[in-house]
Amino acid sequence: MLRYDVVERLHRRQRRCETGPDGGTRVQTFGGEWLVIGLMTIAAFGMGMTLLNLNLIIGPSKPSAAKAAPYESGLPDITPVKPRYSPRFYVVAMLFVIFDIEAIFIFPWAVIFDDLGLYGFVTMLSFLALLFIGLVYAWKKGALEWV
Numbered sequence: 001m002l003r004y005d006v007v008e009r010l011h012r013r014q015r016r017c018e019t020g021p022d023g024g025t026r027v028q029t030f031g032g033e034w035l036v037i038g039l040m041t042i043a044a045f046g047m048g049m050t051l052l053n054l055n056l057i058i059g060p061s062k063p064s065a066a067k068a069a070p071y072e073s074g075l076p077d078i079t080p081v082k083p084r085y086s087p088r089f090y091v092v093a094m095l096f097v098i099f100d101i102e103a104i105f106i107f108p109w110a111v112i113f114d115d116l117g118l119y120g121f122v123t124m125l126s127f128l129a130l131l132f133i134g135l136v137y138a139w140k141k142g143a144l145e146w147v
Contacts, residue, residue, distance in 0.1 A: 091143045095135075102131055 109116070109124050116123075138144060 088143070088146065091138075092146070095138060095143065098134070099131070102128075 105127070106124070109120065113120065
């Protein structure tokens, strides 16, 4: 059922591209969308760089020791700064994100499992094997142990 719908849509799209509004043939061009995307990317980057440089040129800059000091509710800092988080916290968070993304890839695969056939099954097995190897590596390195 799914394959038939995809093929039918492709045939309709090809028929639309082959005939113009007046019934004559027209030439199909590729890459017009990428040009717009490229121009928008260049414009966004240019606007960001312009605003950053404008801030450096126009913005007031009078550095002093008082401005560089840490500020907490108007009181001078009496107690030492709290220690930072251990890097293990960030490693565990990144591992969580990786395995969460794995689940995001498995759900659509499971929905169209019948249409993918053996190729889809082997591809997903290789994906899961690669993730399992990464999990074993992280486990052996001690990245999953909480201190």
